[in-house]
Amino acid sequence: MSTPKPAIPNTTVTRNVHDLDRSTDNIYESLVIIAKRANQISNNMKEELHGKLAEFASSNDNLEEVFENREQIEISKHYERLPKPTLIAMDEFLNDKVYHRNPSKEQK
DSSP states (O other), rough: OOOOOOOOOOOOOOHHHHHTTTTTTTTHHHHHHHHHHHHHHHHHHHHHHHHHHHTOTTTTTGGGOOOOOHHHHHHHHHHHHHHHHHHHHHHHHHHOOOOOHHHHHHHH
């Protein structure tokens, strides 16, 4: 009996490195742009999640009265299933949906 291979996560994507530097001519500059955009997306998602979860917070909670709220759990699960910010940023960058500029290149 052979052991089954672990399933490959559907978030794993093989990328051609040359696609990343086509708009900047520098792979490192492209990665910085993608990383900054991923941070923006992550912060927006975090604020949105905290805003939704804050609706369920009550001011009289204490450690002994912690209970599970079904809606909170469903909201949390929804955000866990969303694509990771890095994947979203990568897709936006590769599809020219991210505005970026390098002032040092513009002065030359």
